[in-house]
Amino acid sequence: MTYRVRMSAEVREWLSTLLTQDPEKGRVIGEAVAVLFECGAETGPPLVIPLQSALRTQNPGSALDYCYRRVLQLLQQVRRDVADLATARKRRELQISRTGHEQDALVARRRYEELVREEERAALQSQRLQAKVDMFRVRKEAVKANYTAAQARREIDEALAAGGEPGVSERAVDDMTAAQAAINELLQVADDLQQELSDDAANEGSSELRLESADLRLLFAAESPDIAVLLVVGMGQDWGAWYDEALSLAQAELEREGDDFTDYDLATFLSEYFPGEETEVRAGAFRLIELNRAQEIGP
Structure with a gap:
């Protein structure tokens, strides 16, 4: 099942700025986000990790x-x-x-x-x-x-x-x-x-898109089986300390979700952030999918 993605204003601004300052890294991150569109809730570790599992190792x-x-x-x-x-x-x-x-x-x-x-x-x-x-x-x-x-x-x-x-x-x-x-x-x-x-508790809650090659953490919540809400992003942080602030920000974003959020399908996401590069970004996403399935994503 694929995802539609809802992005907060903070995440949209961050991605736009990154693509201006570091297009190569922005492209890699765009490919990772595209994986969410393509695979939805089926995306698993090491690219997507349940937030609860990530916290156990980073900040008990x-x-x-x-x-x-x-x-x-x-x-x-x-x-x-x-x-x-x-x-x-x-x-x-x-x-x-x-x-x-x-x-x-x-x-x-x-x-x-x-x-x-x-x-x-x-x-x-x-x-x-x-x-x-x-x-x-x-x-x-x-x-x-x-x-x-x-x-x-x-x-x-x-x-x-x-x-x-x-x-x-x-x-x-x-x-x-x-x-x-x-x-x-x-x-x-x-x-x-x-x-x-709740019998469905294991399938609910927030997750983390983790891309070690870009030193990236992106917290998102599965609002429904087919919608992921991108909430808070961090790069190159002291991750143990980062989670304390990120969790509060993510909760605040969810509580005020409304006009500040924009919905995307894969086509609109690519056309807005990667115009003219849609085919290349999708190809990169499929490479990530294969690496993720083989558990070979790493630094």
Whole structure:
């Protein structure tokens, strides 16, 4: 399945500027974006990586925050489902009160009783999931604090070692190992919770277009099975620190999505950014697709 692509004003301006300043690099990035048009959600690693996976290696603390935002979004959908059942039940109550025919009233009453049971089950499920999400939030903050402290101790030891003092202490190594293990365990909890909240959770959320040869990261969200929204781009960054700001920017872009976004299909994208080079860019995209399938994309 192919994608249509929706680009924020920031990404459009960035790409236009890059094509002016460094046409060769802009062309390579255009080929990578063209892969999204051609392959859509079927594009996989190493060119496209789920954001949650990227964060685990680059910024574990941000990975936990991202997971928490995801489970909150999914929990909101569970609450909406409960509200929809309540609305359906009230409508059925009204129908029963207006039904004069005995047989029709009996059928309506049976459906009403089914809706009551469904609503009760859904409400209990929502409460149970809310408790799990609250517990995850508390654990998340504690684990992040421990990880930050362990990281600081290791950095102090490394700084002392650089000045001629003894190297990283065994305690610092053990603390860092334990902190990382705690993060990994909690990330697994988050995965399980997301799956419990939504059977489709693994296919939702944001991803990252990563092109190592251009030192590029481009965050995008699959708004629907056939639309990708390009949100935030970075090149040549300290990636661990970059994600903190990029995630906030991406969330803000999604919340205000509207007139600042432009929709493209592959033809309009190529004609706007690569006029006269459409055939060459598409050929480059197909080369990337083959390399990606062979897992051979790299620096």
